[in-house]
Amino acid sequence: MIDFRHIYMLKEIALIGGKDKFVEISTSKIGEKMGISQQTASRWITELFNMDLVQKKRSGRKIAVKITRKGMDILRRESFDYRRIFESPEYIELTGEVITGLGEGRYYITRKGYYNQIKEKLFFEPYPGTLNVRIYPGDLDKVNFLRSLPGISLKGFVSQGRTFGNVKAFLSTINGVEAALIMPDRSHYTDVIEVISRDNLRKKLKLEDGSTVDIVVYL
Amino acid sequence: MIDFRHIYMLKEIALIGGKDKFVEISTSKIGEKMGISQQTASRWITELFNMDLVQKKRSGRKIAVKITRKGMDILRRESFDYRRIFESPEYIELTGEVITGLGEGRYYITRKGYYNQIKEKLFFEPYPGTLNVRIYPGDLDKVNFLRSLPGISLKGFVSQGRTFGNVKAFLSTINGVEAALIMPDRSHYTDVIEVISRDNLRKKLKLEDGSTVDIVVYL
DNA sequence: ATTACTAGAATTCGAGTAG
DNA sequence: TCTACTCGAATTCTAGTAA
Numbered sequence: 001m002i003d004f005r006h007i008y009m010l011k012e013i014a015l016i017g018g019k020d021k022f023v024e025i026s027t028s029k030i031g032e033k034m035g036i037s038q039q040t041a042s043r044w045i046t047e048l049f050n051m052d053l054v055q056k057k058r059s060g061r062k063i064a065v066k067i068t069r070k071g072m073d074i075l076r077r078e079s080f081d082y083r084r085i086f087e088s089p090e091y092i093e094l095t096g097e098v099i100t101g102l103g104e105g106r107y108y109i110t111r112k113g114y115y116n117q118i119k120e121k122l123f124f125e126p127y128p129g130t131l132n133v134r135i136y137p138g139d140l141d142k143v144n145f146l147r148s149l150p151g152i153s154l155k156g157f158v159s160q161g162r163t164f165g166n167v168k169a170f171l172s173t174i175n176g177v178e179a180a181l182i183m184p185d186r187s188h189y190t191d192v193i194e195v196i197s198r199d200n201l202r203k204k205l206k207l208e209d210g211s212t213v214d215i216v217v218y219l
Numbered sequence: 220m221i222d223f224r225h226i227y228m229l230k231e232i233a234l235i236g237g238k239d240k241f242v243e244i245s246t247s248k249i250g251e252k253m254g255i256s257q258q259t260a261s262r263w264i265t266e267l268f269n270m271d272l273v274q275k276k277r278s279g280r281k282i283a284v285k286i287t288r289k290g291m292d293i294l295r296r297e298s299f300d301y302r303r304i305f306e307s308p309e310y311i312e313l314t315g316e317v318i319t320g321l322g323e324g325r326y327y328i329t330r331k332g333y334y335n336q337i338k339e340k341l342f343f344e345p346y347p348g349t350l351n352v353r354i355y356p357g358d359l360d361k362v363n364f365l366r367s368l369p370g371i372s373l374k375g376f377v378s379q380g381r382t383f384g385n386v387k388a389f390l391s392t393i394n395g396v397e398a399a400l401i402m403p404d405r406s407h408y409t410d411v412i413e414v415i416s417r418d419n420l421r422k423k424l425k426l427e428d429g430s431t432v433d434i435v436v437y438l
Numbered sequence: 439a440t441t442a443c444t445a446g447a448a449t450t451c452g453a454g455t456a457g
Numbered sequence: 458t459c460t461a462c463t464c465g466a467a468t469t470c471t472a473g474t475a476a
Contacts, residue, residue, distance in 0.1 A: 001254075004227045008223045011304070014304045015304060026439095027440085028441095035220075036470085036471095037472085038440095038441085038471090039470080039471055039472080040469080040470065042441060042443095043470090060439095060440080061439060061441075062439090063440090063441070076305070078301060081234060082294070082297060082302075085230070085294060086298050245460095246459085246460065246461085255451085255452090257460085258461070261460060261461050261462095262450090262451090280460075282459090282460070
């Protein structure tokens with residue numbers, strides 16, 4: 001099972017440069033850096049390999065490692081946590097209720113042009129679908145305020161002769177679960193917002209139409 | 220000794236809100252969230268307290284914790300690691316003001332053991348003296364981050380029965396002039412850094428106590 | 439020099455439980 | 458309910474060492 005120490009070692013490897021290429025490492029040196037023995041470092045690297053968090057190959061007498069996509073996802077998640085701690089002193093709370101949308105969310109979110117930007121800028125691979133939430137009237141001015149902010153910009157694109165507009169996103173939590181709120185850059189007035197997440201939010205949070213949700217939007 | 224798990228728990232506490240105020244936590248809930256038992260969570264929190272990383276007090280039957288300055292320093296360092304991984308800055312900018320030091324800089328810098336290494340590794344013959352700069356509070360995180368980096372290592376030595384410790388240096392510019400920032404390898408927390416250069420910086424940059432300087436540190 | 443195995447030592451865990 | 462102690466069990470460590 002993945003443990004704190006594994007994330008730590010992943011981080012060390014990323015700092016050495018194993019983020020996007022194979023880097024040679026010495027188990028004794030990385031061990032020394034992390035305050036563990038050479039043997040333990042060796043074992044941990046093997047564990048990372050067995051969990052498919054790093055690729056590993058011999059490089060002469062040393063070994064070389066490269067963090068896998070899965071490993072980078074874990075580091076992105078950590079990065080997200082630290083951003084929340086240090087870079088988001090301000091947040092807005094919204095309350096609303098779950099409704100059923102038009103089913104367009106899934107279509108948009110799975111367009112490569114958006115999907116890839118979400119991964120890069122929001123640090124998670126989105127579940128292919130959106131959760132539609134009707135914000136309660138008392139919080140609508142907050143929604144309008146959000147519309148006036150730049151947020152995290154997802155650039156529009158053209159695909160198959162169709163134009164997909166600029167979209168903005170805000171890192172959020174919904175009932176405590178990491179998520180993001182997305183809205184068109186120039187959106188018309190509406191009391192419905194769309195929430196995306198790594199997981200199927202309806203399942204994970206056991207939501208059904210009419211369920212009340214609390215959304216915390218980090219600015 | 221501080222361990223990965225302690226940093227993890229600090230992070231969890233920060234996410235709950237213990238960054239700047241006391242927050243009530245239940246050992247069983249935080250344990251569940253972190254995948255450890257209630258007993259272990261309880262023990263870890265006590266360990267954090269004993270290491271002066273959190274303040275702790277009873278709040279009825281529950282406990283309340285607040286991360287200390289020392290604890291936040293550790294989280295900041297982590298945060299910088301992740302920024303380095305995902306944003307890879309190539310330099311760091313610091314701003315501060317010139318102060319008068321204790322005059323020790325001149326003594327240290329003229330010891331042959333340091334002087335020769337500076338010539339070899341930093342590629343200049345240092346003016347015999349250091350400029351002390353008090354970094355403004357907003358940039359102290361960056362200084363702490365620098366402390367966590369290896370920099371350019373200047374080995375310690377023994378001379379005339381006295382021990383001179385390992386020192387590290389970073390190539391920099393100060394108000395545009397080539398310089399280097401030097402600090403002890405294992406330095407204590409301070410907001411004062413020392414800058415050396417080929418020239419007398421006070422003269423060359425027309426500095427006096429209280430002058431604001433911009434330092435760019437190359438990583 | 440390396441990495442990584444074995445095995446005994448050291449540490450850490452959590453069930454049980456007191457307060 | 459809570460927190461947090463004890464103590465036997467489980468896990469994790471590193472020294473020794475082979476390759």
